[in-house]
Amino acid sequence: MSATRPRVLLTQRQTDPVMQRIEQNFTIAPVPDHRMTTRELLDAARAFQPQAIMTSTGLPLRGDDVAQLPDCVKVVATVSVGTDHLDIPALHARGIIVTNTPDVLTDCNADMAILLMLAAARRAGEYTTLMREGWGRPLAMDEMLGTRISGKRLGIVGMGRIGQAVARRARGFDMTVMYSNRRRLPAAQEAGATYFSTLTDMLPHCDILSLHLPATPETEGMIDADLLGRLPRGAIFINAARGALVDEDALIAALRSGQLAAAGLDVYRNEPNPDPRFLELPNVFLTPHVGSATIETRTDMGMLAIENVEAVLNGRAAPTPVHA
Structure with a gap:
């Protein structure tokens, strides 16, 4: 680092180890006690004139927003794998390098998928509600029965790093693993999973369907009624x-009709205010987009974002750049 410490704008607090490293190596503006809005980010960038911005999902930077960033910004480091909140071409057109944090959150996101499977299949939300309401009587042998996931047929849509990690965990439950992907994996990565070249061919064989692919214009709303x-x-x-x-x-509609027995959801179209109808459905287990929310993973993500910022501001290649 140069004698004058680079200026980094944080759109929200990071874990304590990450904050300590940032405060030791950078000049930072006061960090809000909430995640910034896009307007707040742009106002802060104009006032603070940072060389780097550390942001995350849920805070969009689109074409018009990107045009308002000051010229001093050299890198936007998102503390996430997903980049659908960023207008990558617009940022690149401004000469701004974009980085993300792949790999370090693979295991936690895969763990979350298994948690959602177990919770949805075994009616965890309903059991928790019953306990909080006082329980009060023994359950009959045929009352509030869930479904075991052991031995079931799991269909994975998107067999990248996280999809493969889910498959490894699923095999611990003796599940039959199938997957649909843009291309077939090498046999060693398949590890016995059955490949379907089209999702429609795989679906009739799935007791459980789990999504593990990014949001793109091509995947928008792909899981529909059909x-x-x-x-x-x-x-x-x-x-x-x-x-x-x-x-x-x-x-x-599928959950109400019984076409689906249950769902486990960590993500929603309108975050952080998901469709309230989900709350009315007892057969949905809901979590607030916390797939990476462990101390270890959030710290690893923040540290990787810092490494990207440091590399770019020192004229080196970013460890994990995002390409258009």
């Missing part, structure tokens, strides 16, 4: 990827 209707009646639906992948009207 695809949900191709699943066996009583299937379980899991989404720990992106809410934009799903037609939520169709998902809610």
Whole structure:
């Protein structure tokens, strides 16, 4: 680093170890006690004139927003794998390098998918509600029964790093793993999973369907009424990827009709204010987009973002750049 410490704008607080490293190596503006809005980010950038911005999902920077960033900004480091909140071409056109934090959150996101499967299948939300309301009587042998996931057929949509990590965990439950992907994996990475070149061919064989692919214009709303209707009646639906992948009207209808027995959701189209109809459905287990929310993973993500910022501001190649 130069004698004059670089200026970094944080759109929200990071974990304590990450904050300590940032405060030791950079000059930072006061960090808000909430995640900034886009307007707040742009106002702060104009006032603070940072060389780097550390942001994350849920804070969009689109074409008009990018045009308002001051010329001093050299790098936008998102503390996330997903980059659908950023206008990558517009940022690159301004000469701004974009980085993300892949790999370090793979295990936690895969763990979350398994948590959602277990919670949805075993009616964890309903059991918790019953306990908080006082329980009060023994349950009958045929009352509030869930479904075991052991031995079930799991269909994974998107067999990248996280999808493969989910598959490894699923095998611990003796699940039969199938996947649909843009291209087939090498046999060593498949590890016995069955490949389907089209999602429609895979769906009728899935007891559980789990999404693990990014949100892009091509995947917008891809899980619709037609695809949900191709699943066996009583299937379980899991989404720990992106809410934009799903037609939520169709998902809610499938849950109400019994086409889906249950769903486990960590992501939604309208975050942080998801469709309130989900709260009315007892067969949905909901978490607030916390797939990476462990001390270890959030710290690793923040540290990787810092490494990207340091590299760019010192004229080196970013460890994990995002290409257009």
